[in-house]
Amino acid sequence: MNIPGNIITLIAGILLTLISLWYGQNHGLMPVEASEGAAQVDGLFNLMMTIATGLFLIVEGVLVYCLIKFRRKKGDKTDGPGIEGNVPLEIVWTAIPTVIVFILALYSFEVYNNLGGLDPETSRDFPQEEMQMAENQGKMVAYNPHQGHLSLGIGNSKADLEVEVNGIQYAWIFTYPDSGVISGELHVPVNKQVKLTMKAGDVIHAFWVPQLRLKQDVLPGRDSALAFSANRIGDYPIVCAELCGAYHGGMKTTLHVESEEDYQKWIQENTFASAEEKADTMAMMTQPMSEEKRLEMHSHHLGVTPETLAQLHN
Numbered sequence: 001m002n003i004p005g006n007i008i009t010l011i012a013g014i015l016l017t018l019i020s021l022w023y024g025q026n027h028g029l030m031p032v033e034a035s036e037g038a039a040q041v042d043g044l045f046n047l048m049m050t051i052a053t054g055l056f057l058i059v060e061g062v063l064v065y066c067l068i069k070f071r072r073k074k075g076d077k078t079d080g081p082g083i084e085g086n087v088p089l090e091i092v093w094t095a096i097p098t099v100i101v102f103i104l105a106l107y108s109f110e111v112y113n114n115l116g117g118l119d120p121e122t123s124r125d126f127p128q129e130e131m132q133m134a135e136n137q138g139k140m141v142a143y144n145p146h147q148g149h150l151s152l153g154i155g156n157s158k159a160d161l162e163v164e165v166n167g168i169q170y171a172w173i174f175t176y177p178d179s180g181v182i183s184g185e186l187h188v189p190v191n192k193q194v195k196l197t198m199k200a201g202d203v204i205h206a207f208w209v210p211q212l213r214l215k216q217d218v219l220p221g222r223d224s225a226l227a228f229s230a231n232r233i234g235d236y237p238i239v240c241a242e243l244c245g246a247y248h249g250g251m252k253t254t255l256h257v258e259s260e261e262d263y264q265k266w267i268q269e270n271t272f273a274s275a276e277e278k279a280d281t282m283a284m285m286t287q288p289m290s291e292e293k294r295l296e297m298h299s300h301h302l303g304v305t306p307e308t309l310a311q312l313h314n
């Protein structure tokens, strides 16, 4: 039986397309999606995966086919034909990637815009006073006055909850301005617009939550922002994604996405705790205190019993 070559090519093309489309949706490489933004980012990633699978199969398929089909026959010592080039073929293999890159650029811009990347809240001018201050101190400032708006991170002008994030070697500290709660873990209510205003206390860090598909550099002397709405209750890792020193690997904590009730409960419990802590600190600062009393107060926060402390002290 002799099947014409173009039919075989057609069948191979259909098969390749089907495999690429299937694998683009079923690669299983991503962790769970915990926000609406995550689903959009995955849409873009899946398209890239589909294209990449197709290209991989074409390139490897042609390679393996040629290895077998055009292998050296026994006793054949002649040279291959001297091929100089093929203009139509070269135009085609330049045009196809160009079109793919344009499609991906437009699509990713669309996703970025949907996430709030072009929100005027974050795309604001560099503050003039800070610029002047830095200049007076003789510091170099990475700023191009002709650039106009500098955007850092993605913003959201209609946030339900704002949290200040401070990245320091080697921890994340979260401050809730409304309640005064300070915590080493991030708690947010589900399905609410959250805006993080982020600063670094020392070196460059990067705030990364894979399940939200969000990552943003956190810089000393320059605020950056992240906005998201988590739509899946659960605990997700927050990781520092910028090598920031010897213990960079230990710079991680947890994002707790909770129901509104659980979130309020946590805020209440911690408002009380932080008020108590503040009172302790105030007391320590204002009145002289014996060494024992001071240690006892610290032991309370560290979870050490007075008995253990007494033993240590003797």
Ligand SMILES: [Cu+2]
Binding pocket: 167, 168, 169, 170, 204, 205, 206, 240, 241, 242, 243, 244, 248, 251
């Ligand atoms: Cu870090």
